[in-house]
Amino acid sequence: xxxxxxxxxxxxxxxxxxxxxxxxxxxxxxxxxxxxxxxxxxxxxxxxxxxxxxxxxxxxxxxxxxxxxxxxxxxxxxxxxxxxxxxxxxxxxxxxxxxxxxxxxxxxxxxxxxxxxxxxxxxxxxxxxxxxxxxxxxxxxxxxxxxxxxxxxxxxxxxxxxxxxxxxxxxxxxxxxxxxxxxxxxxxxxxxxxxxxxxxxxxxxxxxxxxxxxxxxxxxxxxxxxxxxxxxxxxxxxxxxxxxxxxxxxxxxxxxxxxxxxxxxxxxxxxxxxxxxxxxxxxxxxxxxxxxxxxxxxxxxxxxxxxxxxxxxxxxxxxxxxxxxxxxxxxxxxxxxxxxxxxxxxxxxxxxxxxxxxxxxxxxxxxxxxxxxxxxxxxxxxxxxxxxxxxxxxxxxxxxxxxxxx
Amino acid sequence: xxxxxxxxxxxxxxxxxxxxxxxxxxxxxxxxxxxxxxxxxxxxxxxxxxxxxxxxxxxxxxxxxxxxxxxxxxxxxxxxxxxxxxxxxxxxxxxxxxxxxxxxxxxxxxxxxxxxxxxxxxxxxxxxxxxxxxxxxxxxxxxxxxxxxxxxxxxxxxxxxxxxxxxxxxxxxxxxxxxxxxxxxxxxxxxxxxxxxxxxxxxxxxxxxxxxxxxxxxxxxxxxxxxxxxxxxxxxxxxxxxxxxxxxxxxxxxxxxxxxxxxxxxxxxxxxxxxxxxxxxxxxxxxxxxxxxxxxxxxxxxxxxxxxxxxxxxxxxxxxxxxxxxxxxxxxxxxxxxxxxxxxxxxxxxxxxxxxxxxxxxxxxxxxxxxxxxxxxxxxxxxxxxxxxxxxxxxxxx
Numbered sequence: 001x002x003x004x005x006x007x008x009x010x011x012x013x014x015x016x017x018x019x020x021x022x023x024x025x026x027x028x029x030x031x032x033x034x035x036x037x038x039x040x041x042x043x044x045x046x047x048x049x050x051x052x053x054x055x056x057x058x059x060x061x062x063x064x065x066x067x068x069x070x071x072x073x074x075x076x077x078x079x080x081x082x083x084x085x086x087x088x089x090x091x092x093x094x095x096x097x098x099x100x101x102x103x104x105x106x107x108x109x110x111x112x113x114x115x116x117x118x119x120x121x122x123x124x125x126x127x128x129x130x131x132x133x134x135x136x137x138x139x140x141x142x143x144x145x146x147x148x149x150x151x152x153x154x155x156x157x158x159x160x161x162x163x164x165x166x167x168x169x170x171x172x173x174x175x176x177x178x179x180x181x182x183x184x185x186x187x188x189x190x191x192x193x194x195x196x197x198x199x200x201x202x203x204x205x206x207x208x209x210x211x212x213x214x215x216x217x218x219x220x221x222x223x224x225x226x227x228x229x230x231x232x233x234x235x236x237x238x239x240x241x242x243x244x245x246x247x248x249x250x251x252x253x254x255x256x257x258x259x260x261x262x263x264x265x266x267x268x269x270x271x272x273x274x275x276x277x278x279x280x281x282x283x284x285x286x287x288x289x290x291x292x293x294x295x296x297x298x299x300x301x302x303x304x305x306x307x308x309x310x311x312x313x314x315x316x317x318x319x320x321x322x323x324x325x326x327x328x329x330x331x332x333x334x335x336x337x338x339x340x341x342x343x344x345x346x347x348x349x350x351x352x353x354x355x356x357x358x359x360x361x362x363x364x365x366x367x368x369x370x371x372x373x374x375x376x377x378x379x380x381x382x383x384x385x386x387x388x389x390x391x392x393x394x395x396x397x398x399x400x401x402x403x404x405x406x
Numbered sequence: 407x408x409x410x411x412x413x414x415x416x417x418x419x420x421x422x423x424x425x426x427x428x429x430x431x432x433x434x435x436x437x438x439x440x441x442x443x444x445x446x447x448x449x450x451x452x453x454x455x456x457x458x459x460x461x462x463x464x465x466x467x468x469x470x471x472x473x474x475x476x477x478x479x480x481x482x483x484x485x486x487x488x489x490x491x492x493x494x495x496x497x498x499x500x501x502x503x504x505x506x507x508x509x510x511x512x513x514x515x516x517x518x519x520x521x522x523x524x525x526x527x528x529x530x531x532x533x534x535x536x537x538x539x540x541x542x543x544x545x546x547x548x549x550x551x552x553x554x555x556x557x558x559x560x561x562x563x564x565x566x567x568x569x570x571x572x573x574x575x576x577x578x579x580x581x582x583x584x585x586x587x588x589x590x591x592x593x594x595x596x597x598x599x600x601x602x603x604x605x606x607x608x609x610x611x612x613x614x615x616x617x618x619x620x621x622x623x624x625x626x627x628x629x630x631x632x633x634x635x636x637x638x639x640x641x642x643x644x645x646x647x648x649x650x651x652x653x654x655x656x657x658x659x660x661x662x663x664x665x666x667x668x669x670x671x672x673x674x675x676x677x678x679x680x681x682x683x684x685x686x687x688x689x690x691x692x693x694x695x696x697x698x699x700x701x702x703x704x705x706x707x708x709x710x711x712x713x714x715x716x717x718x719x720x721x722x723x724x725x726x727x728x729x730x731x732x733x734x735x736x737x738x739x740x741x742x743x744x745x746x747x748x749x750x751x752x753x754x755x756x757x758x759x760x761x762x763x764x765x766x767x768x769x770x771x772x773x774x775x776x777x778x779x780x781x782x783x784x785x786x787x788x789x790x791x792x793x794x795x796x797x798x799x800x801x802x803x804x
Contacts, residue, residue, distance in 0.1 A: 065483060091484065332414075357414050360444045380410050382440045384459070 044073035051080035062088040064114075071098040078102035086112040090145075093119060100125035104137055112143040116171070121149040123156020130163020142166050147173035147197070157182035161189040171197040173223075183208040187215040195221040199249070202227060209234035213241030223249040225275065232260030239264040246270050251277035251301070258285040265293040272296050277303040277330070284312030291319030301330040303355070310340040317344035324350055332357040332380075339366025346373040353378045412467025415446070415460050420492050422447045422454060429454050431534045432499065434461060461500050468496040472507060487519035495528065502532045502539040512548060522549055526614060530621050537625035543638045550618070550646055553611045560607050615646045623664070626674065636673040640680050649684050651691060657681055658703075662710070669718045675727040682707065682734060701738060707731050716781065719790040725797050732774060736804070771801050 002010065014021045047069060051058070058081040063069055069092045078084075078099075084107050089095060095118050103110060105128075113129070115121050126146075131137035141164040146152055152175050161167070161182075167190040172178055178201050187193060187208075193216045198204055204227045212219065219242040224230060230253045238245060245268045250256060256279050265271065271294045276282055282305045290297060298321075302308055308331070316322060326348050331337050338361040345351060351374055356362055359381070367379050371386070423429065430452050437457035440446065446457035472493045474482035485493070491514055494507040501507075514520040529546050532539065619642065625635035647653045658681050665674045682704065685692060689700035708731045715724045775798055782794045 356443065358443065358445055360442055362443050378410065380414070381443045382411060382414075382446065383443060384439065385409060385411070 044068070044070055047073040048076040051077040055080055056083050057081075058084060060084075060086040062086075063092055064088050064090045065092075067091060067093055070094050071096055071102075074099040075102040078106040082106050083109055085109050088112075088114040089118060090114050091117045093117065096120040097122055097124040097128065100128045104128035104131045107138055109140055110138040111140050113138070113141060114143075114145040115149060116145045116147040116173075118149060119151070121146065122151040123153035123159070126152065126156035126160040130160045132163055137163055139164060140166060143169040145169075145171040146175060147171050147199075149175060150177070153177050154179045154182035158185045161185040165189050165191065168192045169195040171195075172201060173197055173199040175201055176203065179203045180205055180208040184211040187212045190216075192218060194218055197221070197223040198227060199223050200226045202229070205229045206231055206233040206237070210237040213237030213239075215241075217241060218244055220244050221247040223247070223275075224253065225249045226252040228253055228255070231255045232257055232263070235260030235264040239267040243267055244270060246296075247273040249273075249275040250279065251275045251303075252279075254278060254280045257281045258283055258289070261286040262289045265289045269293055270296060272325075273299040275301045276305060277301050279305055281307070283307040284309055284315065287312035288315045291315045291321070295320040296325055297321040298325045298350070299328040300326070301328075302334060303330050304333045306333070306335060308334045309336045310338055310344065313337065313341035314344040317347060322348045326351055328353045330355040331359060334359055335361070337362065339363055339369070342366045342370040346370060348374070351377055353380065355380045357381060409463050409467065411460075411463050415464040416468060416492065416496055418445045418447050419464065419496055422449050423495075425449065426452060428452050430531060432456065432531065433535055434458050464496055465500050468493045469501070469504070472497060472510065476506065476510070487514060487517065490514060491520050498528075498532055498542075499535075502536045503541045505541045505544075508541055508545040511545070515549075515552070522552060523610070523614070525549060526617070530617070533621060533625050534628075537628035538632055538634055540634050543634045546618070546638065547641055550611075550614070550642065553607070553614065554645065557607045557611050611646065615642060618642050618646075626664075626668075626671075630668070631671050631673050633673050636677045639677060649688075651685075651688055651695060654681050654685050654688070655692075655696075658685075666710075666714060669714055670721045670723050672723040672726065675723055675730075678707070679727070679730050682731075686734065686737075704731060704734055704738075708735065712777075719787045720793070722793060725793050728797065729800060732770075732801075736770060771804055775801050 002013065005013065047063070061077075061081075061084065069089075071094075074089075074095060075098065079102070087103070087107075087110065089099075095115075097120075100115075100121070101124075103113070110129075115125070129138050129141060129144075144160070144164075144167060149172075152172070154177060157172070157178055158181065162185070167186070170186060170190070170193070178198070180203070183196075183198065183204060184207070186196075188211065193212075196212070196216075196219065204224065206229075209224070209230060210233065212222070214237070219238075222238070222242070222245065224234075227250075230250065232255075235256060238248075240263075248264075248268075248271060256276075258281070261282070262285070266289070271290075274290070274294075274297065276286075282302070284307070287302075287308065290300070300316075313331075316326075322345070327350050329345070329351065331341070332355045335358070337356065337359040342362065343366075345354070346369075354370075354377065356367075357380060362381065364383055367381060367383065370379065371377060426449055429449070432454035433456075435446075435448070435455045435457050437446070438459055440457065440459055446460035448455040448457075471482055471485070472490070475485050475490065475493075490510060494510050494514075497504055497507045498511075511520060511525055515522055515525060526546065526549055529542055529549075532542050536542065619639065622635045622639040622642070626632045626639075629635070643649055643653060643657065658678065661674065661678055661681075665671065665678060668674055685700055685703065692703075693699050708728070711724055711728050711731060715721075715728065718724070778794050778798055778801075782791055
């Protein structure tokens, strides 16, 4: 029973009696530890002691936000807990490549490693993790997050690709030094690459995406937001090679046009989430293509896509995805949108949230009409939010504040 | 239920500052309800307007997030330093006396996420709308203390950087007419520091000090009897300018016209009293470095205030200033009093002859009473007569 309890409860149980103490602190109950709520309080000695007590039982440890943890503690940990499979070190800002050296030495079973925001990590860490020597390296590594580790080089990623072929999820947001070569190598070596997030890696161009299109048929998530050198060629490549794509985020990629999205949507019918914020060249034509081909779409962001008009929304609203699947629609800062667009969305039964900030042609009356068809929808506009709809049977008509004043 | 507009408003505010980093003034526009689906932030010509309805929403959202982060609530544990900076900015623009937010900014400066000059500029912006915010001034004193400590530590223990203006005065003859507070005129003179960094710190300190005096003036303009602005000015002169003679004299000059335009502003006169007191302490140096002496300064001040009193009847603040000046005159050395007496002979009515064997103090007092009585006759204003009568009563109690 103790194995179901969380850390705090286990510690409390351990204080009840000697017998409970023994049971609660028995290693087998501590396979999965999450110290998120303790954060800065957690220091080296805690981790070291814990490693000794739990030993080989510990499989999953989260030190998310524990900013005081240093390499020394994690070295001890790696030595003691050789069966670790999941390790979250998000925002453990003091750790360096030394930690990864230890992991590369001892943690053969490591499958998931989160080093995001550990800004001292460099390409060396990746080399340690992927060490090809016979008794070293974490070759089971399937999930790696090195977002915001600015110093990681392409060289490191190339080594990683060669040494960890089982990688299926790779996030390197904000790692500006990573270039095409690194991503291409990753695409080639990792046969099962499923999720890739290269947000803000501004060196990436169409070449890398082309290779991904060729080599990663199983890709389901691609986030290339703020990689603003990408053009329609990337979308064409993805369309041709990644039919399983469900999530595509390309916000800020302002070179993309309708033609690219036509090529993409024609083949990627499984798209569920699309973020096209700031794709300034997108027009109603893209919405037409999405409406025609993407029947499972549930979230779409078109913020700042200034060319979108009511006509595009009409096409979207009458598509197969709209009635049942569409949940979130972001149209803020699309100046041409009027109340007519809201009319077209009245049939979207699953629509829970719509963002229309700065759509200055939209009026209170239009929003009210939409709400009368979709009572549970959240409409985010600058107008004051309305109180929840009246319960069934309430007869009095309600006006939103601004209409009453008018 | 949280108002969903909070995050959007914060984002709009941040974008406004990003678009125009030189915003120098802001105010609230009297728009009670949003009639249009349009952003409540209006930015033109470096001036920011915020519609009134948005202030409450934004303030509530930002304050909640900030306090949540501070008290480490589960939802707000991880906020980027830049976001913290933006949140504190949103709070302080509309609630400048929230000292928790100022203290958060102090921590950001210590950790390097925010620069001192940016914070000083931001504080000046806050003062443009809230000129009487005590917490803002308190925070600014902390910032200047940091600058001072920086200067002192980087000048390897020597005090030369900050006392540079005073040192230079020994060499330069002070010209009393139309002195500008241009302490920056002698950046290199007198600074015997090593290294460009130390020079940089002291340059920063000097330029910020000059700006600070302007900030104080503007705040004093915006709000009458702005005690906080004037006492901040005093603090700056004491700690950053070391009460140097050059500064005291030039301040006396620049505030002279200010006080004659703001005759009811007691804080302005109080500031002049501080200057005169400091000059009194330094009167020997004043004598040696310039041609004028302190007594003549005081007498000039007395003439100035008398003139003002008769130009603008019914302002009590000036009478109190007159009391101060008269008191100072009394305190001076007997030798100097004799000189002044000789200067006053022309004012004496024939009925009051000078008796040299009487204590000089009472002569001065009776002199003054006489002056006031004679002028009282010339005004018909009741309040003015009352003020004059109170003054005479005070004189008689001395």
